[in-house]
Amino acid sequence: MSAGAILAGLEALGATVRADGDRLVVEAPPGVLTPDKLAVLQADKADALTWARDRLGRFQADYDAAIRRWYAAETYFDGSVSPEERARHAPAVDGLSERIGYLTEKIASTLGRPMTPDKLLHGFAENEKEVSCGV
Numbered sequence: 001m002s003a004g005a006i007l008a009g010l011e012a013l014g015a016t017v018r019a020d021g022d023r024l025v026v027e028a029p030p031g032v033l034t035p036d037k038l039a040v041l042q043a044d045k046a047d048a049l050t051w052a053r054d055r056l057g058r059f060q061a062d063y064d065a066a067i068r069r070w071y072a073a074e075t076y077f078d079g080s081v082s083p084e085e086r087a088r089h090a091p092a093v094d095g096l097s098e099r100i101g102y103l104t105e106k107i108a109s110t111l112g113r114p115m116t117p118d119k120l121l122h123g124f125a126e127n128e129k130e131v132s133c134g135v
Helices: 003-012 035-043 045-073 083-111 117-122
Strands: 016-020 023-027
Touching: 003 016, 003 035, 003 045, 016 045, 023 045, 035 045
Parallel strands: none
Antiparallel strands: 016 023
């Protein structure tokens, strides 16, 4: 088994692997870094260090890509949503709008008077009496 395969297996088991100059630092839970794995890593230290440095480079590239995706999906400074996000969330927004409309109509028919969305958000005026309904 190669040093890189051992290090990948150690990471899968919860170990942290990094290169610190010419040293390979492995922080692993007890029993994960066995003597035979340690012997392979010591024998092929150059390959292990190369793997750890490449891993850091891949992590940095993944991190940079994630940051770019995050900012691309962020809302604009004026509070509007990017066109991509708007298109992605449109079905959910439409569904919620329909449900709010349905509930507004149900409440209005139960109370016997028009019900505006601001009443749903802000409640009744103090002089109006509350009516419980089975919606």
